[in-house]
Amino acid sequence: MTSALAMMPTWYLVGLVTVLGLLLGSFLNVCIVRWPAEESVVSPRSRCPKCGTLIAWYDNIPLVSWLWLRAKCRHCALPIPLRYPLVELAVGVTWGWAFWQHGASVEALRAALLFTILIGIAMTDAREYIIPDEFSVGGAVIGVLLALVGGALPWPEALIGAAVGYALLWLIAVIGTRLFGEDAMGGGDIKMMAMIGAFLGWPGVLLTLFLGALLGTLIFLPLKLAGRNILVPFGIFLAIGAAATYLGGDALIDWYRVTMLGG
Numbered sequence: 001m002t003s004a005l006a007m008m009p010t011w012y013l014v015g016l017v018t019v020l021g022l023l024l025g026s027f028l029n030v031c032i033v034r035w036p037a038e039e040s041v042v043s044p045r046s047r048c049p050k051c052g053t054l055i056a057w058y059d060n061i062p063l064v065s066w067l068w069l070r071a072k073c074r075h076c077a078l079p080i081p082l083r084y085p086l087v088e089l090a091v092g093v094t095w096g097w098a099f100w101q102h103g104a105s106v107e108a109l110r111a112a113l114l115f116t117i118l119i120g121i122a123m124t125d126a127r128e129y130i131i132p133d134e135f136s137v138g139g140a141v142i143g144v145l146l147a148l149v150g151g152a153l154p155w156p157e158a159l160i161g162a163a164v165g166y167a168l169l170w171l172i173a174v175i176g177t178r179l180f181g182e183d184a185m186g187g188g189d190i191k192m193m194a195m196i197g198a199f200l201g202w203p204g205v206l207l208t209l210f211l212g213a214l215l216g217t218l219i220f221l222p223l224k225l226a227g228r229n230i231l232v233p234f235g236i237f238l239a240i241g242a243a244a245t246y247l248g249g250d251a252l253i254d255w256y257r258v259t260m261l262g263g
């Protein structure tokens with residue numbers, strides 16, 4: 001980071017990156033819709049899906065426009081889903097929080113980007129059971145690059161983490177397919193765990209997988225037992241597991257060592 005950023009008062013820096021986060025959240029909304037459909041996120045410009053009117057810049061201001069337009073298209077009154085302002089808000093808060101927590105540093109950028117990618121993955125997996133390569137493979141590359149320029153995770157650990165995340169999930173997928181005769185895990189989940197390994201290292205991969213599987217089982221087992229055969233968007237639970245691991249992983253691993261292994 002430049003020294004000008006480092007000298008900024010904290011509240012000013014946090015305000016600035018929160019606004020940046022809101023704008024990135026707005027862009028993330030476009031990625032969430034277009035990447036699963038393999039469309040460009042640059043062109044064409046966004047239009048209302050019903051009336052086809054180009055969305056003007058003043059109708060595209062994060063949070064503000066959605067409130068001002070009362071959640072409807074200005075021209076045809078097509079409702080604008082709540083997920084648009086929620087994603088913007090989530091990414092804005094994430095960026096503000098990361099820089100408030102870590103100051104103007106590579107680690108702040110690492111935290112902010114990891115959470116932005118996790119939000120994107122949770123949304124596309126929930127909507128269409130797809131985890132786009134832009135988030136997973138692109139995210140793995142970003143994770144390794146940030147480790148190279150001085151994040152909290154040393155770069156060899158980022159590389160090993162990515163390899164372990166990929167190999168472990170690939171193995172689980174192969175075994176799962178043998179046991180159940182159906183694909184237990186998609187290729188998207190495998191590549192996603194490579195990304196998580198690049199950000200959180202191999203212990204982070206294990207903890208993420210454990211938390212994700214636990215949460216997914218708690219929520220989906222009752223539905224399965226009730227005879228509802230629904231596809232589990234496992235990426236959402238892995239995303240929540242990875243977020244929890246980033247926030248409290250070290251404390252959890254220490255607690256496990258002390259209480260289960262006796263120090």
Ligand SMILES: [Zn+2]
Pocket residue numbers: 048049050051052053073074075076077078
């Ligand atoms: Zn419209």
